[in-house]
Amino acid sequence: xxxxxxxxxxxxxxxxxxxxxxxxxxxxxxxxxxxxxxxxxxxxxxxxxxxxxxxxxxxxxxxxxxxxxxxxxxxxxxxxxxxxxxxxxxxxxxxxxxxxxxxxxxxxxxxxxxxxxxxxxxxxxxxxxxxxxxxxxxxxxxxxxxxxxxxxxxxxxxxxxxxxxxxxxxxxxxxxxxxxxxxxxxxxxxxxxxxxxx
Amino acid sequence: xxxxxxxxxxxxxxxxxxxxxxxxxxxxxxxxxxxxxxxxxxxxxxxxxxxxxxxxxxxxxxxxxxxxxxxxxxxxxxxxxxxxxxxxxxxxxxxxxxxxxxxxxxxxxxxxxxxxxxxxxxxxxxxxxxxxxxxxxxxxxxx
Numbered sequence: 480x481x482x483x484x485x486x487x488x489x490x491x492x493x494x495x496x497x498x499x500x501x502x503x504x505x506x507x508x509x510x511x512x513x514x515x516x517x518x519x520x521x522x523x524x525x526x527x528x529x530x531x532x533x534x535x536x537x538x539x540x541x542x543x544x545x546x547x548x549x550x551x552x553x554x555x556x557x558x559x560x561x562x563x564x565x566x567x568x569x570x571x572x573x574x575x576x577x578x579x580x581x582x583x584x585x586x587x588x589x590x591x592x593x594x595x596x597x598x599x600x601x602x603x604x605x606x607x608x609x610x611x612x613x614x615x616x617x618x619x620x621x622x623x624x625x626x627x628x629x630x631x632x633x634x635x636x637x638x639x640x641x642x643x644x645x646x647x648x649x650x651x652x653x654x655x656x657x658x659x660x661x662x663x664x665x666x667x668x669x670x671x672x673x674x675x676x677x
Numbered sequence: 678x679x680x681x682x683x684x685x686x687x688x689x690x691x692x693x694x695x696x697x698x699x700x701x702x703x704x705x706x707x708x709x710x711x712x713x714x715x716x717x718x719x720x721x722x723x724x725x726x727x728x729x730x731x732x733x734x735x736x737x738x739x740x741x742x743x744x745x746x747x748x749x750x751x752x753x754x755x756x757x758x759x760x761x762x763x764x765x766x767x768x769x770x771x772x773x774x775x776x777x778x779x780x781x782x783x784x785x786x787x788x789x790x791x792x793x794x795x796x797x798x799x800x801x802x803x804x805x806x807x808x809x810x811x812x813x814x815x816x817x818x819x820x
Contacts (some may be wrong), residue, residue, distance in 0.1 A: 528786055528788055537748050538803050538805070677787075
């Protein structure tokens, strides 16, 4: 069978039209129900849900209100990402910090330790402490340190894959050296491939 | 002719019964010692239904609000699934100030829940601070 030039042109035009029907990029609500859900990766909605669960638990127990200082002083210690998914743990921590610090329920001491978050502020604090005859850390003595770990459990049956991501955080009372609060948030996703929407 | 009609009626009724029994397989049976309503149940809540089909199968059976140990309010909403299959849905709590304004919070995110056929689940949320006095719950079905 031979194609006439008219028929060939129509087919090409049809192919071009179908090709143009692909999904165009658009803005969606961050962590909203239109988000991409991946089975083997930590998604933004997982981080948002984990941060929300941690904050709810902290507020529910009232641990920050029982600190010697008001607002409670926190030092962020090591949070280990022990999953195969690459993401910055700051994605989790900054969301929590924003809620706690901006609402006046806690303060993050950014001048503490050998690897202080704000080296400049630490230098100024040291100079001020020296001039006032105090030890360098006395003015910013924290109440709690925050440590944590993110782990994963992967399982599969046939071509169905399942991953559970577990977020764990712990507050340690620096005055007693004891665990004051701890919380685990699990996130389990199952499927054969990534999808859009949940 | 009448005999044939009644036979086909019996067959249809039997088929329907069998379908209902099979659909009921895997449903959740629940036993509870609590017979009285919870003390913190709210008598009046404002409900706006846009997805009628979803509301038929998936609906709230009790709404409670009380002060948590740490001070802020805790909201608990019991959701029952009357469908013959597992239902997944997304939900989001937003908390309101005494003046009725939404309190922006990192805790107000879309979360997911899954309820088996005939079962129920309690979704909950903690207010972002002690001054929040009301909440708004949005739900959206996933399947």
